[in-house]
Amino acid sequence: MDRKEVFFNHITEGYKTKGDYLVFGSAILDGETVKDAFVKVPLKTLNRHGLIAGATGTGKTKSLQVMAENLSEKGIPVLLMDIKGDLSGLAQASPGHAKIDERHEAIGLPFDAKKFPVELLTISEQNGVRLRATVSEFGPVLLSRILDLTATQTGIVSIIFKYCDDHKLPLLDLKDFRKVLQYATAEGKNEIQAEYGRISTASTGAILRKIIEIDQQGGDLFFGERSFDVQDLVRTNEEGKGIISILRLTDIQDKPKLFSTFMLQLLAEVYSTFPEQGDSGKPELVIFIDEAHLIFDEASKALLSQIESIIKLIRSKGIGIFFVTQNPKDVPEDVLAQLGLKIQHALRAFTAKDRKAIKLASENYPDSEYYDVDETLTQLGIGEAFISVLNEKGRPTPLAATMMRAPMSRMDVLSTSEIKELIENSRLFYKYDEAIDRESAYEILNDKIEKINEKEEVEARKKETEKKSSTSSKRRASTRMNPILKVVTSATFIRGVLGILKRVL
Incomplete structure (x- = not known):
């Protein structure tokens, strides 16, 4: 056998699977695509999470798009975080192109243009199905970690939640939480201290400043009702295709606190509500987090610890999470260690720092007798990537430089009219469009x-009246003559005294 035949057997044997799978493309050897040497991943291991990395313009978004399409085809719902705004094209079929046909001929896969069922979601001012959550749903621990509070401040947040629970004060939006904090250090200070202990005004002031920070990043749009039901993320259409939910986040890049708040709440809600299913035949839901560094850049140690814990535990619920970023080092090592599937597009070495980053990235992949990983990472073309996945037994597959298949849907954004039509035809849009502002802590405390x-005011008026009455009485008493003085100063008394004096004289 020549080198190419040995390599073909190496790949096909390494990526053999008995269960259902997704095909990424065909392996590359010495710069040439080896037809039918398919690189694929078993559906049952997609809950082991993954990473899609690479420099700008190398094809990360298209790899994400390909995975979303093929998951939908298999009846698996998908949630995409669309930071750059270029994923809405999944709702329309690809117009096709000669280069796409050429690529698929080299891979050995037929190309079939298709559109997919898409739901557009939003947590900001963009149009789409509105995603909201109440403050109560976060709970004191998660809210404190998001706000990066101290132990003392966390204790105060716990007291606030307990007070609201005990006195039936719903915490729905941020104005509810702010109102309770203000009440705790003003009108309700004595009441709360008597029941729960002293609350520091300085600490509540610090918490308020953290709440205002989230509020200014759009938290007023996210916190409230009607709360989004995460079960609406795991739907299929009448043809059995998984719904691809695209969260529109093009205006969120300068609001990392809001983005990380949403993501952590979503993962926590999914984990707490989805049933345990272990390693089933396919995942229940796959989540792709584009521009993943936005979650980690400003995250505190406590928040990173929470994310790491959820990533470890959520796979037992049948949830796969894929981080999409430029460099693997954008993802914390403890999280990176949990990722079973890795798709690494080209990295560019322009500086010594870049070369160091490439060296570190190459160490994330198994050794291969067919590739110099460091060198190949800089030479991969657009739409080519190193791939390593876990097989059905949980073992890493052989490293394969891969010619990636092209998306079956449009590789461009929808027009304004297409987006409008998609939203208007959405059942969920009308379910969540109405903002509900029922009576909650804010209104109840305002009344109180x-x-x-x-x-x-009544007591003040009463005291003022009593004061005036007392003053008036004193005035009357001062003008009323003393009986003895009255006798002494009477005319008869004076005349008598004068008569006595005359007789004496």
Whole structure:
């Protein structure tokens, strides 16, 4: 056998699978695509999470698109974080191109243009199905970690939640939480201290500043009702295709706190509500987090620890999470260690720092007698990537430089009219479009404060009346003559005294 035949057997044997699978493309040897040497991943291992990395313009987004399409074809729902705004084209079929046909001929796969069922979601001011969550759904621990609070401040948040639970004060949006904090250091200070202990004004002030930070990044749009039901992420259409939910985040890059808040809440909600299923035949839901560094850049140690814990545990719920970023080092090592599937597009070496990053990236992949990984990483073309996955027994497959298949859907954004039509035909849009502002802690405490103020005004008026009455009485008493003085100063008394004096004289 020549080198190419040995390599073909090496790849096909290494990527053999008994269960259902996704095909990424065909392996490359010495710069040439080896037809039918398919690189694929078993569906049952997609809950082991993954990474799609590579320099700008190397094809990361298209790899994400290919995976989303093929998952949908297999009846697996997908959630995509669309930071750059270039994934909406999944809702329309590819117009095709000669270069696509040429690529698929080299791979050994037929090309079939298709569109996929898409739902557009939003947590910002963009149009789409509105995703909201209440403050109560976060709970004191998760909210404190998101806000990066100290132990003392976390204790105060726990007291606030307990007070609201005990007094039936719903915490729905940020204005509810702010109102309770303000009440705890003003009108309700004595009441809360009597039940739960002293609350520091300095600490509540610090918590308020953290709440305002999230509020300014658009938290007022995210926190509230109607809360989004995560079960709406795991739907299929009438043809049995998984719904691809695209979260539109093009205006969120300068709001990392809001993005990380949403992501952590979503993962925590999915983990707490989805049933345990272990390693089943295919995942329940696959989530792709584009521009993943936005989650980690400003995350505190406590928040990173929470993310790491969820990543470890959530796979037992049948959830696969894929991080998409430029360099693997954008993802913390403890999280990176949990990722079973890795798709590494080209990295560019322009500086010594770049070369060091490439060296570190190459160490994430198994050794291969067919590739100099460091060198090949800089030479991969657009739409080519190193791939390593876990097989059905949980073992890493052979490293394969891969010619990636092309997306079956449009590799471009939808027009404004197409987006409008997609949203108008959405059942979920009308379910979540209405913002509900029912009576909650804000309104209840405002009423309570108003009654307190009214009572204080009545008491103040009463005291003022009593004061005026007392002053008036004193004035009357001062003008009323003393009986003895009255006798002494009477005319009869004076005349008598004068008569006595005359007789004496």
